[in-house]
Amino acid sequence: MAMVAPLSSGPDDPLRLREMLGRATSLATEHRVRSVVVGMAGREGDLLFPEVVDYLASALRMDDTVLRLTRERVVLMLTDVDREAAAAIVQRLLAEFRDRFATLSDPDVAFGYFEVAPGTGHLTVKQVLPSVFRANGAGEPAAEAEEGDED
Numbered sequence: 001m002a003m004v005a006p007l008s009s010g011p012d013d014p015l016r017l018r019e020m021l022g023r024a025t026s027l028a029t030e031h032r033v034r035s036v037v038v039g040m041a042g043r044e045g046d047l048l049f050p051e052v053v054d055y056l057a058s059a060l061r062m063d064d065t066v067l068r069l070t071r072e073r074v075v076l077m078l079t080d081v082d083r084e085a086a087a088a089i090v091q092r093l094l095a096e097f098r099d100r101f102a103t104l105s106d107p108d109v110a111f112g113y114f115e116v117a118p119g120t121g122h123l124t125v126k127q128v129l130p131s132v133f134r135a136n137g138a139g140e141p142a143a144e145a146e147e148g149d150e151d
Contacts, residue, residue: 039132
């Protein structure tokens with residue numbers, strides 16, 4: 001796995017998203033390593049969603065990144081995986097959260113995925129965020145939005 005210097009901005013700095021995308025592009029271009037940007041959205045006012053985010057953040061590898069955009073919107077970057085593996089990781093961690101913490105209902109979390117594959121050019125926030133937070137009728141991202149460049 002490629003070793004990359006940690007991101008320099010504060011933990012929840014919105015400018016950090018640009019650094020995150022630059023890192024994903026760099027990994028894809030220089031090291032031919034795929035990364036997946038995952039958008040996570042919870043319902044407004046959902047008190048369980050921040051707990052889910054904290055659990056996922058604690059369970060991810062050090063090379064992966066979590067960025068809280070708002071209380072109900074989070075972006076993850078999973079390195080050295082493709083879209084399918086990223087979805088499996090996120091679903092496994094969500095299942096582990098359900099198993100470990102008793103809740104009245106399952107967490108209401110929607111996911112969107114954007115794969116950064118080798119050969120992907122420069123990425124902008126305007127390209128990625130609409131893909132991972134594609135709105136459906138309820139104003140939340142499609143449960144399994146798929147985007148990204150394929151080989």
